[in-house]
Amino acid sequence: MSADDIRRLGAFLHRRTGMIFGEAKRYYIERRIADRMAATGMRTFNAYFAHIEADGVEVEQLINLFTVNETYFYREEHQLSCLSRSLLPEIVQGRKPGDLVRIWSVPCSTxxxxxxxxxxxxxxxPMVDAYNIEIVGSDIDTQVLLDAQAGDYGERALSRLPSDAVERYFEPVHEGHRRLIQDLRESVKFTSANLVDSASVAAQGRFDVIFCRNVLIYFDDSSRLLAVDNLYDSLHPGGYICLGHTESMTRISKRFDLRRFEDAIVYQRPGRDRDG
Structure with a gap:
């Protein structure tokens, strides 16, 4: 691929995903483009590029190849502790038993x-059964959503889970993997969402807590701000967002309040909106 080819593809992916791909990632890009050209029978990059501009299905396949899906159970456990110890007790104050509480994981990967x-x-x-807890997992990568729904995991993904939890919530080992029990698989709703597409995000509705970890670091400033504005609109007033440990909302937007809890620092949409 020429330098111009890299720029054209990078601009295309940026428009579609908000993520930045340029000359510094040439080897990463060329390997993935070669795979898709072979799969589609395209002999030149120009032919392939014309193909993706005309074929939405191939765009989906291409984006799936360029997304980052590194994760495991109980990642950044301190935020989960903050969720149960601090965030949810605040959220349910004034709500009645059986009321809806919505939690969004985006991107949710597998x-x-x-x-x-x-x-x-x-x-x-302890109050988990007192409320209607709806957990939604969303991602731009359609293949990982299928994997997530299957709920089949290897040893590495489960390594941070307590062994008794693994025994309670997973089926016996089969061919080196364990499948999440059906009740747990059915407890999460999976949807496709693109953080830089306002309509895609708005379609998910509003949430009380959003986990959006380790994705904004892949965006440029303009895409990052767009994504954060979309996430802000996805929170109920007073709702919370948890970012990855290397990410800081205060460097992106002044619309959120920083909240320091015993277990974690999180960001809150104020009860009254502000500009910035």
Whole structure:
């Protein structure tokens, strides 16, 4: 691929996903484009690029190849502790038993993070059965959503889970993997969402807590601000967002309040909106 080819593809992916791909990632890009050109029978990059501009299905396949899906159960466990110890008790104040509480994991990758939320609440929040807890996992990568729904995991993904939790919530080992029990698989709803597409995000509705970890670091400033504005609109007033440990909302937007809890620092949408 020429330098111009890299720029054209990078601009295309940026428009579609908000993520940045340029000359510094040439080897990463060329390997993935070669795979898709072979799969589609395209002999030149120009032919392939014309193909993706005309074929929405191939765009989906291409985006799936360029997304980052590294995760495991109980990742950044301190935030889960903050969820059960601090965030949910605040959220349910004034709500009645049976009221809806919505939690969003985006991007959810292969499901470990939203399923972790479900397991953590069952294990650590005594009020879990008192409310209607809806957990939604969303991602731009359609293949990982299928994997998430299957709920089949290897040893590495489960390595941070307590062994007794693994025994309670997973089927016996089969061919080196364990499948999440059906009740847990059905406890999370999986949807497709693109953080830089306002309509896609708005379609998910509003949430009380959002886990959006380790994705904004892949965006440029303009895409990052767009994504954060979309996330802000996805929170109920007073709702919370948890970012990855290397990410800081205060560097992106002044619309959120920083909240320091015993277990974690999180960001809150104020009860009254502000600009910035």
């Amino acid at each position: 499901g470990e993070e939203p399923y972790s939320i479900a397991i953590w609440l069952l294990e650590n929040w």
